[in-house]
Amino acid sequence: MALNIFEHRGLPIEKQLLTWQDMVQVPISKLDDDAFTRVRVILMNGIELESIQFSRACARMNKQLQLPLAQLRRIDQQQATLVNWLLGADHSPLETTIAYEQVAIEVTAAVAQTEPDPYLAQIYRFGLLEDFDHMYRYSALLDRLEGKDSNNILQSYTDVLPGRPTIYEHRAPEDDLRECYNRNTAQALTKMHALTITAAEQQTWNYYMNIGPLFSDPLARQLYAEIAHIEEQHVTQYQCIMDPSETWLEKWLLHKANEVYNYYGCVQQEKNSRVKAVWERFLDYELGQFHVVRELFERYEKRDAQSVVPAVLPEPIAFESQREFVREVLRNEVNLRAKGTSFVDISEESVASKTYRQRINADGVPSEIVALNYIWTPGGEINTLRRPINVSQLQH
């Protein structure tokens, strides 16, 4: 059942405050919690971080909004902390990476199937196959570097198979641009999707850029460098989708609506009662924040907030395995390439992208090196290696 965002007033922002102890709670169990609980934790952290980053940019351009932006941003900061700190320290940075890619795959696949705009659905399917390949490369790294099975994180919901090879994902900047939706005609669901996926990709870029240098292994360092570049391309792609002619306040209102939308989806689908209580609390927070922005929007823009956000929000994003859909996309679209804002067959790829790729891949490609002949096996590749394990097997 969908939520009426205008009927529910939420918690007044004056009452929204977390103590350090509120923010630092018992984390979820890496072993016992369902993988989709972790998916929601990572996604909602991304949603909060996007809200904060937007708010900062908005404050730099709108003097009169700086105080309310700062007030709501402070609450976002506390929410982001609580949510992100739900990840336990027994997740290695590489295991968390696997979880990030699971978010990218499962959430993007769900979005691609419900997106009403066919062009935008194509964009999501295109990005999906690239994140899908990252999962395969990082799984090979986790297995071959740390001796761990990525499926301990994935819990068999998500495939570990090659997608559109990462080596071919490197494109010239002009081939990462996309057309945007029309702010006046696009459905609310389209706007929620664009904000959600942009947020998820942006936090993934940010995470890889921060943890890449934590690895001692040069191959891991190169792989994070390589895939972080694709995440930058993905953020470039997804942020294009949002209509630049939306006003600052309109965008702010949409951000808050999107936070409500996603927390509501989490509340609906969460099975861990302690985590569900967090989603319920923050849904209440976001409703309160939405109405602060709604009031500002209506005061400054002198138009009804319902001209931007419908009273009843769309059905939430489904948190479930999208294996069959992903494979179908893989079968049909792995050879698509981006050219300008369009998608073309591999044979029509732009010279600019080919040239760029040739240059950046000149000294070897970590995503190729790490996954050479890698086939995911339950319990790790070691189950399939011949004994004694000779040097040629270790060279991958």
Added chain:
Amino acid sequence: MKDAAEFGLNKTPTQLHPVMTQSMVQGSEEFPPHAEDIAFDAFSMRKSYIENSEQLGSVPLPSSFRGAVKTGAQVIQGNSPSVLIDKLGERLAFERSGVRLYDALITKCKSAEPSLDLTTLEQFRNDEAEHFALVRDCIVAMGGDPTAQTPCADSAGMAAMGLMQVLNDPRSSIPQCVEAILMAELTDLAAWELLIELISDAGNEEYAGKFRQARMTEDRHMQTIKGWLERLTLSNEMAVA
């Protein structure tokens, strides 16, 4: 309670999801691995980095080598004075971290069951602090600077990061913490033995004798911790049975 874990709803086994897992395995038949670029392999790539890398850093030069010998500073003898200073720096750092590892275990034992003998734990922590002071005095006596972080100290610190994480995690059990401490104590014991040889080679019998005492203390730590781990583990097995 921070006792050993019990049977529960661990979601990592593939047997919990037989159909999905089978589908994952079969997926590689339709979507097999395919190399797009085989010009480089992992071994060659890593070898190249290893060959072209720089070290973690250098061993700080003691004042006795800089010509500005402090009063009373001993001249370091032996074939590898830089190794001695490096390893002394490592021991210094390790013993200092050891105090903090025991601090974490004491906190855990004061907050959870089954508690260990706190008097013994506090004694062990104090031993680590004394060993720290012993190595510090030795470094000073040789004209070294005990505030420096040597390359081996840095490397040993990296290796011990996981131990620190386990001990400070509120969710870790007492047996898991004891196992982490045992890893530290086993390393510590072997490291003291090596250091005794190094300092003896350097002709410093005064500190060689003191280090032998420290080694005996560390041996007692290791044996005690090992015994505790055995009892904690085996008694839990009996309880489960």
